[in-house]
Amino acid sequence: MEKNITLRLRFYTVATKSFDTVLKEFEELKSEIEPDYKVKILDNHIWISLGVLQREKYSPHLHLQLEPMEDGNTAVNGLYGPDPVLWTFFIFLHFLIAVIFLVASVSAYTKVRLHQNYTIEIIIIALMLFSWFLLYYMARRNRKKGMPQMNQLQTIMERVIH
Template identity: 45%
Template sequence: MEIENNIVLRPRFQKDIALTTETILENAKKLKEEVKEDYRIKISDNHIFFFITLAKRKYYSPHLHIELEENEDKTTHIKGLFGPDQTVWTFFMFLHFIIAGIFLIFSMIAYSHWRLKQSTTLDFIIMGTMVVFWFALYTQARINRKKCAPQMYKLEDLMNKILE
């Protein structure tokens, strides 16, 4: 999978394989015991989550979630999603909503000031600052994704061991 050239912050993938869902889940249970020092594998129904253990985890470390959907011909359709830690992603989204909220509030204030023929300079400065903050957040997320790319490839290798 090509991670570095992808614009999305949470890369997704889909594939079909010739194994049944039960076989994949059994492989995951076997591998769970083999790699428990470096990785944590959590199985819930037809979902498998791959995490890096706390001892080796950084704040930007990814996790991998795969969903297994059994097809009628006994093959399995796999949907995968790489993402940051849930706490980091929640904080990241919280910052986005705060920035968007401030931008919208000051755009409404700027419109009111414009209609009342008052100065809108401060309103546009704050709106411009919010745009700069938004680009800074996106840039930081891209930097973090680049830092975690080797760990993403390791999680993908771990997933491929289950799918063999």
């Protein structure tokens, strides 16, 4: 039976181990699972991602932030996210579409006020709206395609946390 991860890509859990024990176990896990998975550890942050051979453009990565608790346990804040390069590209596309949409809207308004033909601006505005919906659809599709890999990352994390 496949594990179900909620639509919220953030989560919080508590490891019933000390902060130092959790870090030590992730260090040990790092050498055990490479090259299938990549684990980076910096201070109280841990990044887990798929190895180069398994990675696809939609492959997620898991970022964990560990915080020691007063009772000796460790608080774990987790965040699943897309590849940072892909995320930056998507943000760039959104920004570009927004700028083109804004320029076309201002140009259309100006031409309407001057009683000139504004058909091209309306076409550009419609294309930008379509592009926004297309980006949204692509992001949802990539997220859905990455769900099995998210489950793999979850399993790797649970080997240490639980």
